[in-house]
Amino acid sequence: MAAYARIESTGNPRVVVIGGGFAGLELVKSLKHAPVQVVLIDKQNYHTFQPLLYQVATTGVEADSIIHPFRKIFGKHDNFYFRLAEVQHIDTEKQFVETSIGLIGYDYLVIATGATTNYFGDKEMEQNAVAMKSTVDAITLRNTILCNFENALQLDDPEQVNSLMDYVIVGGGPTGVELAGALCELRNHVFPKDYRELDFKEMDIHLIQSGGQLLKGMSEEASLKSLKFLEELGVKVWLNRRVKSYDGYTVILDSGETLKSRTLIWAAGVTGAPVPGLRPESVLRGNRIQVDVYNRVAGYNNIFAIGDIAAMVTDENPQGHPMLAQPAMQQGELLGKNFINMLTSKPLQPFKYKDQGAMATIGRNRAVADLKLFNKEIKTQGFFAWLIWMFIHLISIVGFRNRLVVMLNWCWNYFTFNSDNRIIIGNKQENIPVADTITHKTIT
């Protein structure tokens, strides 16, 4: 058996938190003054503000401005300990987690591992598609887009050129919609300046949605308006279509149509990312972990799950809460309070989701928002919604400096129509067989 990782005991009960997403972050925040030792385990040393990943991918902001190191965020928490490690297994008997740096014992365990891209078992898709869940995913997509154009310059065959310039986005949720809008803005305003040798009338952006409406879960107004906005921008929206197969070049739809693209972005669904070791009964379909109204994992007293990974199945919520930032943050914050209640033997507060609404932005000056404020429903679409979207996202970004940098980027890009971040550095999608298909022309 592996040895224990090195973490000095502080005498206080140890709360081990797996994952520093929105849920884990709020939990650690609310434990600042609690008489516990907080050990956060994450395989990255930074928190990612996922709602802006699509802007990293589309050169709107630099990655560094939407990620924030945990040790910086919690530098002032005396009870905070961070460990950069991958969690492999939970031993609920002996109360430790097995990690890449050794065993880490716990008194209380909180699973906040979030969600991961769901390819629904399609290995070919997983191999050939680009995902959009992590910072590295977003940087990979950015580099892939820029390399596609550089490569397209070397091709003669129009179909080959188009396959590098066209994009297929699968999934009509916020990520797919926002990505499609941002790509169109780049096509309309930015890329033609960079690649004068390419004809951007030939660049198509396809958005494929299995259902009959975009932004499922938002109001019908939002859904219809987002469709209208996307079509105004020039996105080709395919409703009621599924991708049957994608070999890295040819996209075959269930309706029989085919598209050619070397870059398919998969934003069609997520699934829980549980850690092995829990009793199978506690893991529901969608790989989410069943929890009670205190986020306690069914069948355990000292193990909790919060955020996307947690399915709080109740009569009014047979599906659990939506896998979004808001319920995650609210659950994290409440669980922190409930830990203090536990330790002071006060009664626990059950979780009640305060839905404040949802929003999505579609390019410049356009967004859709369903807001719930003071028990009022405010539905708005267009410029005002876009301003609200920017404001809400700016104040939500962790780190004041990050807020300034993002705002600076936004103002800059808004007025110049010209982002500065079109840089190829780091990973790119390697499985695109461009080189072999390149045909050269002799200059004269």
Added chain:
Amino acid sequence: MAAYARIESTGNPRVVVIGGGFAGLELVKSLKHAPVQVVLIDKQNYHTFQPLLYQVATTGVEADSIIHPFRKIFGKHDNFYFRLAEVQHIDTEKQFVETSIGLIGYDYLVIATGATTNYFGDKEMEQNAVAMKSTVDAITLRNTILCNFENALQLDDPEQVNSLMDYVIVGGGPTGVELAGALCELRNHVFPKDYRELDFKEMDIHLIQSGGQLLKGMSEEASLKSLKFLEELGVKVWLNRRVKSYDGYTVILDSGETLKSRTLIWAAGVTGAPVPGLRPESVLRGNRIQVDVYNRVAGYNNIFAIGDIAAMVTDENPQGHPMLAQPAMQQGELLGKNFINMLTSKPLQPFKYKDQGAMATIGRNRAVADLKLFNKEIKTQGFFAWLIWMFIHLISIVGFRNRLVVMLNWCWNYFTFNSDNRIIIGNKQENIPVADTITHKTIT
């Protein structure tokens, strides 16, 4: 033979520029209105502002803020064509360069490939040391530093811990001096907040200089004061020492002393990075290419070399000009003018180096500067020099947005003593065998 890469001919004579460093950048700028087709070849799609690489490595600024994409910089140049490619060979007979994307023919060729790290043939050093010449080098060093601390947390043996916390910088030029100063500031102000479990009194920063003085090439005042500043900050400066060997753990000096460090940063010298295919007589020692006062390569009429790679050997300059940004930029700008002179059969202007002085910064509020203004020599050290250093570097960064972001970072870090960029993403030095040496302690 490989086929030609695809670049449409514009009818105008084609000037192929290899490398978009300071020299290549100024050349392309000054050719903006020239009746030529400018083809810039670089293996990156961005220009790097090398003087601030050390700040990327020490988490002072994000990489994106000191690099700038070529297509953005020259988007308004009608005669500008960029190709992302590696140059493999020059055929001076048939007048083309062989690249990773095919052959590229030229009427005029300008070699601006700059310099590369010089390990003086020491393969073991090349394998185990971290370099500081490129953006990727700087990011690699940043990630390595941060991972070192994360790994140190898992170790018991004090020598093992120290080997991860101690740094050996080889080379007392600007890069070495500025890096040592920045690392000390991090040790004194930033890292102790992040890693409360580590004892930073144990963190040593060694600077090793083969000669008897730092910042060779600057004034004696600058050299002495920089030594004083570094020692005040706590850097252990070793003068008149050379590294005999480094196996990734033990540094052996020629004087017999040994140091233990898992991170040795090699800033001890550069050598020209010429492209194969030129006649051997044209390549001098140090791999620099011999050019006349018009930067024409000895033995050719239509091949030029500018910047670090060019050695303009004259009676007053038996060594050629120093391998610095200033002569590179001045040569690039003049060559642009001379191309226009050539095409309008006007006489060429010989190059005259206007030395405006040199400067280096050593942590907060401290810098040394030897300035040459209005034929006056101004030598200053300390706070005023530091202000000048910041001003000069800020206005030199390419891209107004980058300037704002860098200034924002500097102000932020200056007043908060707390940079935001302590992020592990991208490459890290992989050949540090930490894991195997880790010994675990059992928690109680």
